[in-house]
Amino acid sequence: xxxxxxxxxxxxxxxxxxxxxxxxxxxxxxxxxxxxxxxxxxxxxxxxxxxxxxxxxxxxxxxxxxxxxxxxxxxxxxxxxxxxxxxxxxxxxxxxxxxxxxxxxxxxxxxxx
Amino acid sequence: xxxxxxxxxxxxxxxxxxxxxxxxxxxxxxxxxxxxxxxxxxxxxxxxxxxxxxxxxxxxxxxxxxxxxxxxxxxxxxxxxxxxxxxxxxxxxxxxxxxxxxxxxxxxxxxxx
Numbered sequence: 601x602x603x604x605x606x607x608x609x610x611x612x613x614x615x616x617x618x619x620x621x622x623x624x625x626x627x628x629x630x631x632x633x634x635x636x637x638x639x640x641x642x643x644x645x646x647x648x649x650x651x652x653x654x655x656x657x658x659x660x661x662x663x664x665x666x667x668x669x670x671x672x673x674x675x676x677x678x679x680x681x682x683x684x685x686x687x688x689x690x691x692x693x694x695x696x697x698x699x700x701x702x703x704x705x706x707x708x709x710x711x712x713x
Numbered sequence: 714x715x716x717x718x719x720x721x722x723x724x725x726x727x728x729x730x731x732x733x734x735x736x737x738x739x740x741x742x743x744x745x746x747x748x749x750x751x752x753x754x755x756x757x758x759x760x761x762x763x764x765x766x767x768x769x770x771x772x773x774x775x776x777x778x779x780x781x782x783x784x785x786x787x788x789x790x791x792x793x794x795x796x797x798x799x800x801x802x803x804x805x806x807x808x809x810x811x812x813x814x815x816x817x818x819x820x821x822x823x824x825x826x
Contacts, residue, residue, distance in 0.1 A: 632813040643719075643804055644756070644817040651813065689755055693813050698768055699744070701815060703755035 602627045602697070606690045606704035614712050619677040621707050623664075623690035626671065631692040633657075633666055633673040634701070638687045647675075647688070685711045715739065717818035719805050725824045731793035734821045737786070738807030744768075746815060747780055747790050748804040756804055762788065792823075800825045 607622040625631065635647040635657070648657030653668035662677045673690060690704040718737040726732050738745050744763050748756035759778065761768040765785040773780065777796070782788040792799055802822050806815040 634814070636817075641822075643802075643819040644806075646814060646816065649814060693815075695813070698761060699808060699813050699815075700746075700758060700761065700769070701756075706755050 602631070602692065602694065602702045604690050604692055604702055604704040606688075606707055608705070609687075609708035610710050611707060612710045612712065613680055615682055616679045617711075619675070619680045619684075619709070621675040621688055621690075621709070623673045623675065623704060624671050625673065625690075625692050625702075627692055627694060627702075629694050629696055631694050633664070634691045634693070635662070635664055635673070635675050636689045636691060638689065638706075640686070644689065680709075680711050682711045682713050685709055717805055717807055717816055719803075719818040719821055721821055722819060723822050723824075725826065726795055728797055728825050729794040731791065732795055732823065733789055733791045734803050734805075734823075736788045736790070736805030736818060738788075738805070739809075739816055741809065742807035742816075743785075743810045744808040745782055745788050746806040746808070747788070748806065750802045750804055750820070752801070759790070795823075795825045797825050799823060 603626045632651045634649045636644045637647045648659045650657040650666035656665045687706045689706045691701045747759045750756045760770040762782045780790045802820040804820045805818045808815045
């Protein structure tokens, strides 16, 4: 079946550190891949997406590249800020599944000043 | 463009009481989703509407939960009677026709005492 696996948290980093949150997927067909972010007490915000192999999604300094050969969509940021502290969810969707989102478990990111 | 609107933002009720949540999707979005997010977990899909029809309600506990989208625009999710385990954030999302991206509202945080 279709699934998303992301690294467990919490991930704790110092401000200005380099961030990587790993995400791998299993899917039949050609999924679109997403990163959503959830700040404390808020709903889910779309951070970035990629719809086909080798696409790179980017937003607010975050990037992720759709790697079909490794079935991965790792989230990276070169220099994190305290304001990036949140929970990050990797997800996929498929047209054949009514575009329902298949979610990873979420990774809590804590940035210390 | 206005985002997905939800109300109320917070609700506290006693067990066995009833509660209703309202969602107004982004204008023109044909597909609407309701999710339940328990603290520390990813979202769980409860029901998906396409216009005013139900596409998938396989994970909706129909003995106590109901949802409607009568005119194909806004939607209401009801719980009657509530149980302690219903304490969660209820998220609404919408998606434009022919695209793969869901946009989320701020959520309603329900506490059942």
